[in-house]
Amino acid sequence: MVELSLRDRPAIVTGASRGIGREIAARFAESGGDVAICSRSYDDVETVATELTDEYDGRVVPFECDVTDSDAVRDLVDQTIEEFGGIRALVNNAGGSDESANLLHRCDEETFERMLDLNLKSQFLLSKEVLPAMVASGGGSMIHMGSVNGLFGIGLSGYSEAKSGLLALSRNIAAHYGQHGVRSNVLSAGTIETENRRREMENTEERTNEGSARDQWLDQYPLGRFGTPEEVADTALFLASERSSFITGENVVLDGGLTTGLATPFLNEMYDADERPQ
Numbered sequence: 001m002v003e004l005s006l007r008d009r010p011a012i013v014t015g016a017s018r019g020i021g022r023e024i025a026a027r028f029a030e031s032g033g034d035v036a037i038c039s040r041s042y043d044d045v046e047t048v049a050t051e052l053t054d055e056y057d058g059r060v061v062p063f064e065c066d067v068t069d070s071d072a073v074r075d076l077v078d079q080t081i082e083e084f085g086g087i088r089a090l091v092n093n094a095g096g097s098d099e100s101a102n103l104l105h106r107c108d109e110e111t112f113e114r115m116l117d118l119n120l121k122s123q124f125l126l127s128k129e130v131l132p133a134m135v136a137s138g139g140g141s142m143i144h145m146g147s148v149n150g151l152f153g154i155g156l157s158g159y160s161e162a163k164s165g166l167l168a169l170s171r172n173i174a175a176h177y178g179q180h181g182v183r184s185n186v187l188s189a190g191t192i193e194t195e196n197r198r199r200e201m202e203n204t205e206e207r208t209n210e211g212s213a214r215d216q217w218l219d220q221y222p223l224g225r226f227g228t229p230e231e232v233a234d235t236a237l238f239l240a241s242e243r244s245s246f247i248t249g250e251n252v253v254l255d256g257g258l259t260t261g262l263a264t265p266f267l268n269e270m271y272d273a274d275e276r277p278q
Contacts, residue, residue, distance in 0.1 A: 004031065004237065004238065004241050004243050005031050005032050005033075005241060006028050006031045006032055006033025006058070006088075006089065006237070006240060006241060007031075007032035007033065008088075009033055009088035009089055009140065009240065009241075010033065010034045010035070010036070010080065010083075010084035010085070010086055010087055010088055010089070010137075011028050011033055011034070011035045011036070011087070011088065011089035011090065011091065011240060012035075012036045012037075012038070012076070012077070012080055012087060012089070012090050012091065012126070012130065013025045013028065013035055013036070013037050013038075013091040013093055014037075014038050014039075014065070014067050014091065014092060014093050014094035014122075014126065015038075015039055015067075015093040015094030015095065016035075016037035016038065016039060016045060016048060016093065017037075017039035017041060017044035017045050017048055018044070018048075018194075018195070018196075019192075019194040019195065019196060019229055020093060020145070020189075020192060020194060020229045020232050020233070021037070021039075021091075021093040021094070022037075022048055022229075023229035023230055023232065023233040024091055024093060024232065024233045024236045024237075025037045025048065025052060025060060026052050026055075026056070026233065027230075027233040027234065027236070027237045028058060028089070028236075028237065028240065029052045029053070029055075029056035029057070029058035029059075029060050030055075030056045030057070030058070031058070031237060031241070032057045032058050033058045033089070033240075034058050034059045034060075034061075034083075034084045035052075035058055035059070035060045035061070036061050036062075036063055036076070036079070036080040036083065036084070037049060037060060037061070037062055037063070038062070038063040038064065038065040038067070038076055038094075039064070039065070039094070040064065040065070040066055041064070042062060042063070042064035045062035045063065045064070046062045048060070048062065049061060049062040061080075061083050061084075063076050063079060063080075067094045067118075067122035067125065067126060068117045068118060068121060068122050068125070070125050070129075073122075073125045073126055073129050074129055076129075077126075077129045077130055077133060080133075081133055086133060086134075086136065086137035087130055087133045087134050087137055087140065088134065088137050088138070088139075088140035088141070089140050089141050089142075089143070089240040090126060090127065090130045090134070090140070090141075090142045090143065091143045091145070091236055091240070092122070092123040092126050092127065092142070092143065092144045092145060093145045094118070094122055095118055095119040095122070095145060095159075095162075096115075096118050096119070096159075097115070097149075097156050097159040098111055098114070098115060098156070098158065098159065099156075099200070101115070101156065101157045101158055101159070102155045102156055102157070103155060103157065104157045106157075107157035107158055111157075111158055112157065112158040112161075113158075114158070115157075115158025115159045115161075115162055116158060116161070116162050116165075118162075119158075119159055119162035119163060119166075120162035120163075120165045120166060120169070123144050123166060123169065124169060127142055127144075127169065127173060127184075130142070131173075131177060131182065134181075134182055135177070135180045135181065135182060138181060139180060139181020139182055139183075140181070140182060140183070141182075141183045141184075141185070141239055141240045141241075141244070142170070142173060142182065142183065142184040142185070143185055143186075143187055143236050143239050143240060144166045144169065144170050144184070144185070144186045144187070145186075145187055145189070146163045146166045146167065146186040146187060146188035146189075146251065147159075147160070147163040147188055147189060148188055148189065148190045148253070148255050148258055148259055149163050150162075150163030150164035150165075150166060150167065150188060151164070151188060151251075151253070151259055152259060163188070166186050167186055167251055170184045170185060170186045170249065170251075171184075171249045174248040174249030175249065178248055178249075183239075183244070183245075183247065183248035184248060184249065185239050185244075185247060185248060185249070185250045185251070185252060186250070186251045186252065187232065187235055187236060187239065187252050187254065188251055188252065188253045188254070188255070189227060189232055189253075189254045189255065190221070190226070190227060190253075190254065190255030190256055190258040190259075191217055191221070191226040191227065191255075191256075191258075192226060192227045192228065192229060192231075192232055192254075193226040193227065193228060193229075194229055197226075201213040201214045201217065219263060219264055219265050220258055220263050220264065221255075221256040221257060221258055221264070222256065222257030222258075222260060222264055223256035223257055224256075224264075225256065226256070227254055227255070227256060231254060232254060235252060235254060239252065
């Protein structure tokens with residue numbers, strides 16, 4: 001059986017100063033992989049790199065990088081190759097949303113372009129720059145962090161359109177570069193309970209005064225809970241490793257059943273879906 005390991009598979013993980021990105025970097029380092037991590041703040045990723053290198057076998061090296069800047073992205077890739085000798089995995093994790101642009105008529109052109117730059121253009125830039133190095137290293141795996149927002153109409157204009165665009169970007173990479181050993185997949189997550197997401201829910205509750213935002217969101221999830229950064233990291237590790245060597249061009253959904261159909265309260269009311277099977 002192929003080992004679930006990233007030894008000799010150097011990786012880049014963007015947006016790794018906290019939350020999901022940090023957890024993915026931790027899982028990669030725990031699995032023996034050397035990892036380049038980056039964010040806009042060098043101090044933040046330096047702290048993470050020190051903590052993870054002390055705890056795990058893999059070497060974690062921090063870099064400051066604005067992933068929407070092509071020159072900064074090029075420098076990141078060059079420095080990673082210099083540090084590790086190649087690149088075998090890329091996790092395009094950096095991104096962000098803007099609650100003020102929840103609906104299209106509230107989204108101005110500047111916000112829309114900023115969301116596209118951060119959530120789609122940045123992943124294009126990283127993928128394009130990493131491709132030659134990944135092919136030269138013997139192939140590898142690209143993982144693009146998508147969202148359920150890119151799969152059906154939840155809201156968040158600009159952000160949702162960008163996440164939907166990732167599906168086409170990833171499939172084109174898979175189709176055109178598979179012959180060179182490059183795999184490409186999207187990981188589309190539902191609500192993941194990070195510290196930032198908890199704050200968002202608290203802010204929504206205070207702003208709307210409509211009761212518990214957390215409970216309202218949970219009502220949409222058949223499994224009755226949100227996901228964890230650790231669950232996303234485990235999936236990213238699988239996709240980056242040789243265990244997933246025949247998986248490419250796919251959209252892997254981690255959403256606790258959110259996109260399977262109608263909201264759980266409606267199903268319970270209309271179809272007695274909460275009745276326990278005997």
